[in-house]
Amino acid sequence: MLPAAPPGGASPYSTALGPSRVFVPPNDHVVLALPPTAASASVLRSLRAEGVNVSPVTDGIGVLDVVRARDPALLVLDVELPGPDQAGVIAAVQSEAPNVTVIAITPRERRAGLLVQLRGDRDDYLLRPFAVDELAARIRLRLRLGPVIESTVLRQGELAVDTEFGEVTVDGQSVSLSPTEYALLMALLGAPGEVVAPDRLAREVWSEPASANLVQVYISYLRRKIGPERIRTVRGEGYVLEA
Known part of the structure; x- marks a missing residue:
């Protein structure tokens, strides 16, 4: 059993848990x-x-x-x-x-x-x-x-990301992304078919507080490069990466 923290010591972690559930593949x-x-x-x-x-x-x-x-x-x-x-x-x-x-x-x-x-x-x-x-x-x-990273290529329809080299292609054409745009794309690829809330994207991409407006700005940057039809907005909920 883990012993208690020293009396009066500040906790480095917050134990507040949100409503989402962790997806855990078998084994x-x-x-x-x-x-x-x-x-x-x-x-x-x-x-x-x-x-x-x-x-x-x-x-x-x-x-x-x-x-x-x-x-x-x-x-x-x-x-x-x-x-x-x-x-x-x-x-x-x-x-x-x-x-x-x-x-x-x-x-x-x-x-x-x-x-x-x-x-x-x-x-x-x-x-x-x-x-x-x-x-x-x-x-x-x-x-x-x-398990997908081992093959180095992630695919969603005609969108492909070679994670070994950080290369992104759309319809076979190379697309140049900034590090933040790439991280945002990877976060969306990590939840195929799911609506991803802006606050979750902020946590996964920036690892620190980031506003919904900042997320929206980078979503717009990413849409311009991979195609606006590939990221669907679900009003009041978040974004979905489409095939």
């Missing part, structure tokens, strides 16, 4: 490596309640052992976990288990160094403090894309 496993606090225990309970198959780890020394034993689809790792330098742990996981996606939890001041280490479209990060529904959304997206 996918998540290793959750967070410090041994009451807040971490609450995150673990919330993810399990959402149907995520989770193995908890509370110190950096045990992360590699659990990854080797469980062969997970995804590792959620707090970079300030007790134990060895977690940058080294991430590098070891990437080397020994390259198919494991890493979602790193980091304070803002360590973000720049972390971005150099994470692998493009496979890995991800969240800034502390974060809400559990935000983490759940990232897990949902990465577990959905995981």
Whole structure:
């Protein structure tokens, strides 16, 4: 059992959980490596309640052992976990288990160094403090894309994204996207046929507060490049990527 946080200590995580449910493909496993606090225990309970198959780890020394034993689809790792330098742990996981996606939890001041280490479209990060529904959304997206990323190409009708090289084509023609436009497209591709709310897109693309107006602006940029008919607006709810 995870011990309680020190008295008076501020929680780095919010345990508020939104109404959405995590999509978990069969046989996918998540290793959750967070410090041994009451807040971490609450995150673990919330993810399990959402149907995520989770193995908890509370110190950096045990992360590699659990990854080797469980062969997970995804590792959620707090970079300030007790134990060895977690940058080294991430590098070891990437080397020994390259198919494991890493979602790193980091304070803002360590973000720049972390971005150099994470692998493009496979890995991800969240800034502390974060809400559990935000983490759940990232897990949902990465577990959905995981098996497809291995073939490097995602397709939706005549729209194709080669995730290895970051190349986007529409009707066989190459399309140049900005990093933000590309992240927005990937977030929509991660929920095929679903209406994706602006606040969820903001969390998945910007990893920090972003207004619905900003999301709308980038949706319009993306429409101009991939075709306006490919992103449908559902009034009052969000956006759907069409085939």
